[in-house]
Amino acid sequence: VVGQSLLQILSERYEELRARYGLGLRLVAVADSTGAVTKASGLNPAQVLQVKKGGGLKGLKDGNYTDDLPGFLGELEADILIDATPTNIVDGEPSYSFIRSAILHGLDVVTVSKGALALYFPALKELAAHRGVVLRFSGTVGGGMPVIEFGKECGRADRLEKIIGVLNGTTNYILSRMEETGQTFREALGEAQRLGYAERDPTLDISGLDTACKITILANEVLGKGATLSDVKVSGIEEIGVDEVRTARERGLAVRLLGVADGRRLEVSPQTVGERDPLAVKGALNAITFKATHSGSHTITGKGAGGPETATSILRDLVAVKKMRVAEASNI
Amino acid sequence: VVGQSLLQILSERYEELRARYGLGLRLVAVADSTGAVTKASGLNPAQVLQVKKGGGLKGLKDGNYTDDLPGFLGELEADILIDATPTNIVDGEPSYSFIRSAILHGLDVVTVSKGALALYFPALKELAAHRGVVLRFSGTVGGGMPVIEFGKECGRADRLEKIIGVLNGTTNYILSRMEETGQTFREALGEAQRLGYAERDPTLDISGLDTACKITILANEVLGKGATLSDVKVSGIEEIGVDEVRTARERGLAVRLLGVADGRRLEVSPQTVGERDPLAVKGALNAITFKATHSGSHTITGKGAGGPETATSILRDLVAVKKMRVAEASNI
Numbered sequence: 001v002v003g004q005s006l007l008q009i010l011s012e013r014y015e016e017l018r019a020r021y022g023l024g025l026r027l028v029a030v031a032d033s034t035g036a037v038t039k040a041s042g043l044n045p046a047q048v049l050q051v052k053k054g055g056g057l058k059g060l061k062d063g064n065y066t067d068d069l070p071g072f073l074g075e076l077e078a079d080i081l082i083d084a085t086p087t088n089i090v091d092g093e094p095s096y097s098f099i100r101s102a103i104l105h106g107l108d109v110v111t112v113s114k115g116a117l118a119l120y121f122p123a124l125k126e127l128a129a130h131r132g133v134v135l136r137f138s139g140t141v142g143g144g145m146p147v148i149e150f151g152k153e154c155g156r157a158d159r160l161e162k163i164i165g166v167l168n169g170t171t172n173y174i175l176s177r178m179e180e181t182g183q184t185f186r187e188a189l190g191e192a193q194r195l196g197y198a199e200r201d202p203t204l205d206i207s208g209l210d211t212a213c214k215i216t217i218l219a220n221e222v223l224g225k226g227a228t229l230s231d232v233k234v235s236g237i238e239e240i241g242v243d244e245v246r247t248a249r250e251r252g253l254a255v256r257l258l259g260v261a262d263g264r265r266l267e268v269s270p271q272t273v274g275e276r277d278p279l280a281v282k283g284a285l286n287a288i289t290f291k292a293t294h295s296g297s298h299t300i301t302g303k304g305a306g307g308p309e310t311a312t313s314i315l316r317d318l319v320a321v322k323k324m325r326v327a328e329a330s331n332i
Numbered sequence: 333v334v335g336q337s338l339l340q341i342l343s344e345r346y347e348e349l350r351a352r353y354g355l356g357l358r359l360v361a362v363a364d365s366t367g368a369v370t371k372a373s374g375l376n377p378a379q380v381l382q383v384k385k386g387g388g389l390k391g392l393k394d395g396n397y398t399d400d401l402p403g404f405l406g407e408l409e410a411d412i413l414i415d416a417t418p419t420n421i422v423d424g425e426p427s428y429s430f431i432r433s434a435i436l437h438g439l440d441v442v443t444v445s446k447g448a449l450a451l452y453f454p455a456l457k458e459l460a461a462h463r464g465v466v467l468r469f470s471g472t473v474g475g476g477m478p479v480i481e482f483g484k485e486c487g488r489a490d491r492l493e494k495i496i497g498v499l500n501g502t503t504n505y506i507l508s509r510m511e512e513t514g515q516t517f518r519e520a521l522g523e524a525q526r527l528g529y530a531e532r533d534p535t536l537d538i539s540g541l542d543t544a545c546k547i548t549i550l551a552n553e554v555l556g557k558g559a560t561l562s563d564v565k566v567s568g569i570e571e572i573g574v575d576e577v578r579t580a581r582e583r584g585l586a587v588r589l590l591g592v593a594d595g596r597r598l599e600v601s602p603q604t605v606g607e608r609d610p611l612a613v614k615g616a617l618n619a620i621t622f623k624a625t626h627s628g629s630h631t632i633t634g635k636g637a638g639g640p641e642t643a644t645s646i647l648r649d650l651v652a653v654k655k656m657r658v659a660e661a662s663n664i
Contacts (some may be wrong), residue, residue, distance in 0.1 A: 009626065021489060144627030146485040153478040153485075157353060157647035276614040278633040283608065293646035294341065295476030299512035301610040302630040315489035331662065 002031075002112055002139070004049060005307035006089040006314055011046035021319045022326070028078050032057045033085075033094075036072045039063030064214065069094065070101040080321060082314055083111035087211055089229060092116030101114055103127050103135070108325075110317040111312050112139035118213035118229040121220045136317035137221075142286050143165065144309025145302045151222035151290050158292040160223055162262040167214040169284035169304045170205040171237050171257045173197045175270075176282045178245045179254060185240055187197045197284050208236035208257060208268040215259030219266055222290070227266055234268045248272045256278040334444050334471070335364075335416040337639035338646055343378035353656070354653045359411050364389045365417075365426075368404045371395030401426065414646055414655060415443035421541055421561060424448030431456060435463050440657075442649040444471035444642050450545035450561040451501060453552045461474040466656055468649035469553075473499065473546045474618050476641030477634045478648065483554035483622050492555055494594040499546040501616035501636045502537040503569050503589045505529045507602075508614045510577045511586060517572055523539040529616050540568035540589060540600040547591030551598055554622070559598055568601045580604045586612040 010017075010025060017023040026042040032052065036059045037043065044062070051060045054092035058065055066072050073081070081102035085095045102109050109128070111117065117124065117137055128135040141147045154160060166172050170192060177188040189206070192198035204210045212232040219225040237257050248255050253272040256279060260267045273279045278299035281287040285306030291297045303309060337569060342349075342357060348646065349355040358374040358660040369375065369392045376394070384393045386475050388395055405413070413434035417427045428448035432440050434475040441460070443449065449469055467637065473479045486492060491656045498504050509520040521538070524530035544564040569589050585604040588611060592599045605611045610630050610631035613619040618636030623629045635641060 023489075045397070112633070144490075145623075145630045146482070146488070149485045149630070150478070150482050153481045153648075156478070157349070157355075158476075158644050158652045259473065278610070278613065278617070278619075285610070287610075292476075292644070295641045296635050296638070298477045298632060298634040300482070300630060300632050305626050306628070309627045312490050316485075319489045327659075 001309040002310045002314070003082075004052065004313035007045045007049040007052070008083065009308070009311050009315065011044075011049065013218045014045075016120075016223070017315070021322065023318060023322055025313075025318070029063075029076055030060075030073065031069060031072070034058065035065055035067040036069060037063040038072060038076060038167055040077060046143050070098045073105055073107070075102045076105075078107055080110060080318065082318075083109065083113050084314075085113045087113055087205070087210070087213065088115040089118065090115075091226065092119045094122060099124060099135070100127070103131050103133050103153050104204070106131060107135060108134040108321050110314055110321065111135075111137050112314060114140045114210070114213040114217065118216045121228060122226040125220070128209050130294065134330045136320060137217065139310040139313035142215050142288065142300070142305055143305045144312045145286070145304065146313070147288055147298055147300060148218070148221055150300050151218065151288070151300075154260060154290040154292050154295070154298050155222065158290050158294050160290060162291040163215070163218050163262070164220060164291070165211075165215060165218070165259045165288035166256050166279055166281055167211045167259050167288065167304065168205050168257060169286060170198045170202060171208075171282040171285070172281065174206070175237060175240070175245070175255055175257065178240070178242060179249055182242060182246070184242050185238065194287065206236050206238055208234045210259060211268045215261050215266065215268060218259075219261035220323070223261055225261065225266070232266045232268060235270070236268075237270050240270055249275075254281065256271065259314070259319060333639040334642045334646070335518070336384065336411075337418065337453065337643035338414065339377045339381040339384075341640070341643050341647065343381065349647070352437070353654065355647075355650060355654055357650070361395075361400060361404065361408055362389060362392075363404070367381075367397055367399040368401060369395040370404060371398050371407060372409060375544040392394055405430070405433045405437055405439070408437075410439055410649060411451065412440045412442060412650065414650075415441065415445050416646070417445045417635040419536070419542070420447040421444055421450065421536070421545060422447075424430075424451045428452060431467070432459070433465070434464050435459050438465060439652050440466040441468070442646055442653065443467075443469045444646060446472045446542070446549065450548045453548065453560060453586045454558040457552070466653050468652060469549065469649070470649050471645035472541060472549050474620065474632070475637045476634055476644045477632055478620070478645070479620055479632060480550070482630075482632050483550065483620070485553065486622040486624050486627070486630050490626050492622060492624050494592070494623040495550050495554060495620065496611060496617055497543075497547060497550070497591045497620035497624070498588050498611055498613055499543045499591050499620065499636065500537050500589060502530045502534060503540075503543070504613065504618070505564065505616040506538070507569060507577070507587055507589065510572070510574060511581055514574060514578070516574050517570065538568050538570055540566045543591045543600045547593050547600060550591075550620075553595035555593055557598070559594065564598045564600055568600075569602050572602055581607075588612065596662055603607065
C-alpha cells in the first residue's frame with residue numbers, strides 16, 4: 001500500500017519535488033516479494049505502478065528482472081533504499097536483510113517497516129553509524145505525522161522523562177466504539193473489520209504488539225534507550241469487557257491502549273486516562289504525549305496510518321537525507 | 333515572569349546547559365522597565381533574580397547601572413538579546429526598539445514578546461536577514477510547546493494549506509467552564525480571574541487580539557505570508573451566550589475561539605468544532621492543527637503559557653542559534 005502510494009506521489013509530484021526540495025529522484029530499481037526490476041537510467045514510476053496493480057513486477061517489460069533478493073542491491077548503482085515491506089515481528093524479514101544489505105553496500109536507508117527496527121534497533125543503528133550511512137524511519141510511527149522529529153524537538157534544551165502513546169488506530173477505534181455504543185469487544189472488532197479499520201487477521205494490533213514495536217522505536221530514537229521488542233511488557237485489549245469501559249466512563253475516564261516508555265518502564269497495556277486528557281482521543285486517531293521536565297507535556301494527534309500519509313513521511317525522510325548529504329558535501 | 337524563570341533556569345542548569353548543549357551563557361547585561369545593569373565579565377543569574385524579586389535592578393550592586401534603554405546595547409559586547417518584555421499591540425514597544433537596536437548592532441535575537449512581531453513581522457525578518465542575524469521567537473506561540481518547529485516539520489515535503497489554533501488558554505478556560513457548568517461569560521471570567529487563568533485586565537485575551545498576534549506570527553513563519561496584525565479579522569468571546577454554548581453541546585459541538593490562517597483568510601473568531609475534534613481541547617490548554625495536502629491534519633496540544641515553560645522555549649531557541657553559528661563557523 002505505502003509503496004504504491006509513493007509511486008503515485010513520485011509520478012505526480014516529480015517536478016515539484018525537484019523544484020522545491022532538490023529531490024530529483026531516479027528510480028533505478030523496484031522490488032516486490034517475488035523479485036526486482038533494475039534499470040540504471042531510471043524506471044517510470046507511473047508505469048511501474050500500473051504493472052504492479054495488474055499483478056507482479058515480473059510483468060514489467062522495461063529494465064532487467066531478477067529474483068535475487070536482496071542480492072541485486074550489490075550490483076546496483078544506488079544512493080538510497082526505501083523499505084516498505086510488511087512488518088514481521090518474528091525475525092524482521094525481509095526488511096532486516098534488505099536494510100542490512102543496503103547499509104553494507106553504503107546506501108542510506110528510509111524504512112516504514114517496524115519489525116526489523118523493533119527487533120534489532122541498537123544493532124542496525126550502530127551498523128549504520130559505523131558505515132557512515134543515514135537510517136531514517138519517520139513512517140514507522142504515526143503514519144504521516146512527524147512524531148519522532150516532534151519528540152526530539154520537545155527534548156531540545158529540556159529533559160524528556162516519558163513518552164505515552166495511543167499508537168494504534170485499530171485498537172483505539174475498537175475501544176472508542178465500545179465506549180460510545182456499548183458494543184462488546186468482538187462486536188466492535190467485527191465493525192472495525194467491515195469498515196476497513198482492522199485487518200482480517202487483527203492479531204498484531206489487538207495483542208498490543210504493533211504498539212510495542214512503535215514504543216520500542218520511540219524509546220530508542222527519542223529517549224536514547226538501547227531496547228528491543230523483547231524488553232517490552234505487552235498486554236492487549238482482547239480481555240477488555242463492556243463493563244470495564246462503562247465503569248471507567250461513569251468515573252470520567254476512558255480506557256486506552258497505551259505504550260509507555262520512561263526511565264524504568266517499557267510497557268504496553270490498556271489503561272484509563274481522564275476524558276479531558278489529550279490522550280483520550282477518539283476513533284482511529286493516534287496521540288502521543290512527550291513529557292519534559294521544564295516545558296511540560298506536549299501531545300501530537302492525528303491519523304496514524306494510511307498509504308499517502310505514510311508515503312509523505314518517506315518523502316520527509318528523503319528530504320532530510322538529501323539535506324544531510326548536501327551539508328556534508330559543502331563541508332569538504 | 334518569563335525573565336525570572338529564565339534566570340532561575342540559568343542559575344540552576346548552567347553546568348548541564350554547557351555540558352549537554354555547549355551553551356556556556358554569560359549574562360553581560362540585564363534590563364527591566366527602568367534601566368539596565370551591565371558587566372562584561374558576567375553577572376550572577378541567582379543574584380540578579382534575588383535583587384529583582386526584592387525590587388528594581390537598580391538595587392544590584394554588581395555591574396554598572398544605566399537608564400539608557402535601549403541605547404546601552406550599542407556599548408555592549410554581546411552576542412544575543414533575549415527579549416521578554418510584555419506584549420504591546422499598540423506600537424510594539426519597548427520590544428520593537430530593543431529588537432531593532434539589537435539587530436542593527438549585529439546581535440542575534442530571541443524574543444517571547446508578541447506585539448512587535450505581530451505589528452512588524454515582515455520588516456523585522458527582512459532587517460534580520462539583511463544584517464545576517466538570527467531572529468527566533470518559539471515562545472511567542474504555545475508557551476513551552478515547539479509549535480513553530482512542528483508546523484514547519486509538517487510542511488516538509490508537503491504543502492501546508494491551513495493552520496487552525498486554540499491559541500489562548502484564558503478564553504479556552506472560560507469557554508470550557510461555560511460548557512461544563514452552565515456559567516455565563518461574566519461568571520466564568522470571574523472564576524478564571526480568581527484562579528489566575530485570567531488577568532485583572534483580560535482585554536487582550538477575550539477580545540481575540542492575543543490569538544490574532546499568534547496566528548499572525550504562525551501565518552508568517554510557517555505559511556510564508558507577509559502579514560501583520562491589521563490583516564487579521566478579529567472577533568472575541570465577550571458576546572458568547574450560555575444558550576449558544578449549550579445548543580452547540582446538544583449538537584455534539586464545542587464553541588472555541590479559533591485563529592485561522594489559510595490561502596485566503598487570516599481570522600480570529602469563536603467557532604464550533606466537533607467534540608471529537610482534537611481542537612475541542614478543555615480547560616486552559618492550547619491546540620494547533622496544521623493541515624497538509626498529502627499527510628493530513630496534525631494537531632499539537634499542551635499548556636500554552638507559563639514562566640518555566642516559556643523560558644524553556646527561549647533555551648530551545650538559544651540552542652538553535654548556537655547550532656547555526658557553529659555550523660557557519662565550520663563552513664569557513
